Amino acid sequence: MKKQRLFKLAALLVVCCVIVGCGKEDDPSGGTGTGSICGTVTDFATGEPVRNANVQLRPSGETTLTGYDGMYEFSDIQDGNYSIIVSKAEYTDLIDDYIIEVKNGRRMRRDVQIEKLPVELRVLDADGNDISSLDFGAEQDVTSRTFSIFNDSPQRLTWWVEENCNWIVEVKSMLTNNQSGELESGKQEPIKVTINRSLLGNGLKTYILNINSSNGSKELCITAGEEVGMPSVTTQQISNVTSSSVTFNGTIVNPGLPSYTERGFVYSTRAQPTLENNMGKITSAVNSQASFSATVYGLNSNVTYYVRAYAINTLGPAYGNDVTFNTNGVPTSLTTSAVTNISTNSAMLNGTINVAGSPNYTEKGFCYRKNGEPSISDNKKIVSGSGTGAYSANISGLEYQTTYYVKAYAIQNGQPVYGNTVNFSTSWTTVQINTSAVTGVEANSATFNGVIRNAGSPAYTERGFCYDDWSSTPTISNHKIVVSGVGVTGNFNKSVTGLNGGTRYYVRAYAIQNSEVIYGETVSFTTVELPMVYTNEVTDLTASEWPVTWSVTFNGYVASAGSPAYVERGFCYNTYSDPTYLNNKVVVSGSGSGNYSKTVTGLSDSKTYYVRAYVKTASGQYVYGQNVSFYTYSWKKKGNE
Numbered sequence: 183m184k185k186q187r188l189f190k191l192a193a194l195l196v197v198c199c200v201i202v203g204c205g206k207e208d209d210p211s212g213g214t215g216t217g218s219i220c221g222t223v224t225d226f227a228t229g230e231p232v233r234n235a236n237v238q239l240r241p242s243g244e245t246t247l248t249g250y251d252g253m254y255e256f257s258d259i260q261d262g263n264y265s266i267i268v269s270k271a272e273y274t275d276l277i278d279d280y281i282i283e284v285k286n287g288r289r290m291r292r293d294v295q296i297e298k299l300p301v302e303l304r305v306l307d308a309d310g311n312d313i314s315s316l317d318f319g320a321e322q323d324v325t326s327r328t329f330s331i332f333n334d335s336p337q338r339l340t341w342w343v344e345e346n347c348n349w350i351v352e353v354k355s356m357l358t359n360n361q362s363g364e365l366e367s368g369k370q371e372p373i374k375v376t377i378n379r380s381l382l383g384n385g386l387k388t389y390i391l392n393i394n395s396s397n398g399s400k401e402l403c404i405t406a407g408e409e410v411g412m413p414s415v416t417t418q419q420i421s422n423v424t425s426s427s428v429t430f431n432g433t434i435v436n437p438g439l440p441s442y443t444e445r446g447f448v449y450s451t452r453a454q455p456t457l458e459n460n461m462g463k464i465t466s467a468v469n470s471q472a473s474f475s476a477t478v479y480g481l482n483s484n485v486t487y488y489v490r491a492y493a494i495n496t497l498g499p500a501y502g503n504d505v506t507f508n509t510n511g512v513p514t515s516l517t518t519s520a521v522t523n524i525s526t527n528s529a530m531l532n533g534t535i536n537v538a539g540s541p542n543y544t545e546k547g548f549c550y551r552k553n554g555e556p557s558i559s560d561n562k563k564i565v566s567g568s569g570t571g572a573y574s575a576n577i578s579g580l581e582y583q584t585t586y587y588v589k590a591y592a593i594q595n596g597q598p599v600y601g602n603t604v605n606f607s608t609s610w611t612t613v614q615i616n617t618s619a620v621t622g623v624e625a626n627s628a629t630f631n632g633v634i635r636n637a638g639s640p641a642y643t644e645r646g647f648c649y650d651d652w653s654s655t656p657t658i659s660n661h662k663i664v665v666s667g668v669g670v671t672g673n674f675n676k677s678v679t680g681l682n683g684g685t686r687y688y689v690r691a692y693a694i695q696n697s698e699v700i701y702g703e704t705v706s707f708t709t710v711e712l713p714m715v716y717t718n719e720v721t722d723l724t725a726s727e728w729p730v731t732w733s734v735t736f737n738g739y740v741a742s743a744g745s746p747a748y749v750e751r752g753f754c755y756n757t758y759s760d761p762t763y764l765n766n767k768v769v770v771s772g773s774g775s776g777n778y779s780k781t782v783t784g785l786s787d788s789k790t791y792y793v794r795a796y797v798k799t800a801s802g803q804y805v806y807g808q809n810v811s812f813y814t815y816s817w818k819k820k821g822n823e
Contacts, residue, residue: 684711
């Protein structure tokens with residue numbers, strides 16, 4: 183069956199060849215009656231020579247093997263018409279129909295290519311899908327993963343695994359505990375991979391595991407850990423300048439992986455201050471806000487200073503740009519905002535004058551260029567106006583599919599003062615956002631989940647969730663919750679409270695890109711409907727013979743079983759009000775709504791007791807009825823006074 187199948191591919195494997203001599207000129211004697219046929223056998227996919235291939239000459243049946251260079255040759259053969267057959271293990275047999283004519287003792291050449299058989303070894307996951315990677319992720323308790331080797335060929339194959347990685351502890355069959363074995367046709371072998379996370383270190387680690395067999399091999403990419411990266415921070419223009427104090431301002435552009443644990447500012451009378459080389463350092467509290475500030479006192483008057491924002495994670499410190507200021511004046515302070523209304527050849531530039539400065543600035547606008555940091559010597563767009571506040575300018579004539587860098591600027595004292603650098607691209611890429619399943623659903627709260635798969639270009643400037651209890655396609659004009667983070671990818675979530683119990687809600691993740699709202703798909707969920715339970719008056723309060731103890735029947739009423747229905751009901755009681763399940767608790771069998779009761783014995787004499795009916799929800803929450811009290815009055819048996 184193999185040759186029948188392979189024969190159909192033969193026509194694809196034959197390449198055009200030229201009948202020429204094999205390294206020699208035609209026999210000058212001519213007419214000897216014998217000649218030769220030679221040629222090269224190469225791999226169809228790679229073009230590399232195929233050695234030890236069997237070449238058979240038809241119709242004589244004579245055979246020979248190719249050498250290391252893929253060459254074969256038949257010598258001293260009679261004049262006539264011939265063809266060849268080429269075969270080799272793991273390759274498709276080639277039955278060549280081309281007629282090679284040997285005449286007048288000449289040496290003729292026939293080059294051919296053969297194609298490898300499809301690999302019959304497969305690597306599968308638990309669902310039977312072909313896989314090429316196995317990810318352990320970043321969770322510390324995940325130290326083992328499994329996959330299966332599957333024999334998709336009609337014959338038994340021999341398999342073995344090669345690994346030489348210090349953090350991979352073991353790769354063995356779960357059936358035989360070996361790294362090799364034999365596998366029958368149509369069968370699979372489960373393999374367990376175990377790693378030692380203490381040997382991973384920082385960052386994402388990758389290793390290519392070779393899975394070999396007698397019928398092909400596979401590579402499985404093993405990954406563990408998580409990507410790491412330095413934080414990114416910018417130094418904004420300073421504010422509140424006096425002769426001896428100033429407020430530094432910075433922005434966390436990217437928190438890094440893992441996230442930074444310290445942020446602040448370093449300053450000096452020399453450019454590029456660092457944590458090791460500075461006149462002063464001041465930290466700022468770490469919180470969810472990207473912007474941060476710190477005020478420094480005790481500066482010398484009429485001195486030029488340099489300040490840089492910094493942030494530190496496990497990889498070390500990252501610094502922002504240098505900002506220069508002088509304590510004998512108030513510098514102009516401005517910010518470059520995200521670019522909007524981007525098209526293939528135009529865009530709207532945006533900025534804000536935060537502090538007009540003293541002396542006041544005399545010109546403001548934007549500068550931009552295609553590569554690197556822009557300045558007013560590049561493309562410049564002047565915007566009229568003075569004072570503080572936001573301003574914008576539209577630019578056109580841009581090149582399509584090009585990244586531009588832009589800064590807001592102002593001229594103060596004849597010198598340019600720049601805002602931060604913002605980039606944008608005229609090759610538009612829409613942000614990719616999905617809404618994930620809602621988790622932690624309770625009666626009045628839930629956790630919304632989403633994922634940004636691509637931040638888009640330009641990157642989105644806001645993300646969050648919108649939800650409603652009647653519209654199946656909620657928008658940000660309904661209920662809207664903003665989640666911190668700009669231009670980053672990955673999962674994000676937000677816990678929401680104040681929901682109504684037993685209500686169906688619809689939620690969508692959203693992101694705002696270039697002033698346009700991009701929504702994820704709608705996900706619906708229903709909040710838990712808490713059950714309702716009441717405590718009725720106790721009955722059958724009865725005393726026993728001496729020594730005196732009391733028995734009583736507790737009574738309760740379930741008005742509503744809730745959704746999902748409660749899983750337990752009963753009573754709790756104590757000698758003080760508002761007893762809970764942590765005090766004396768009695769469980770009463772049954773479910774659904776309606777009356778239920780329970781007789782309790784062994785109560786003490788002359789005590790006031792409090793009892794509450796309760797039900798327990800599927801999530802473990804206890805719902806109580808109101809307090810009902812009763813008194814076991816003093817009682818003495820005659821003759822025991």
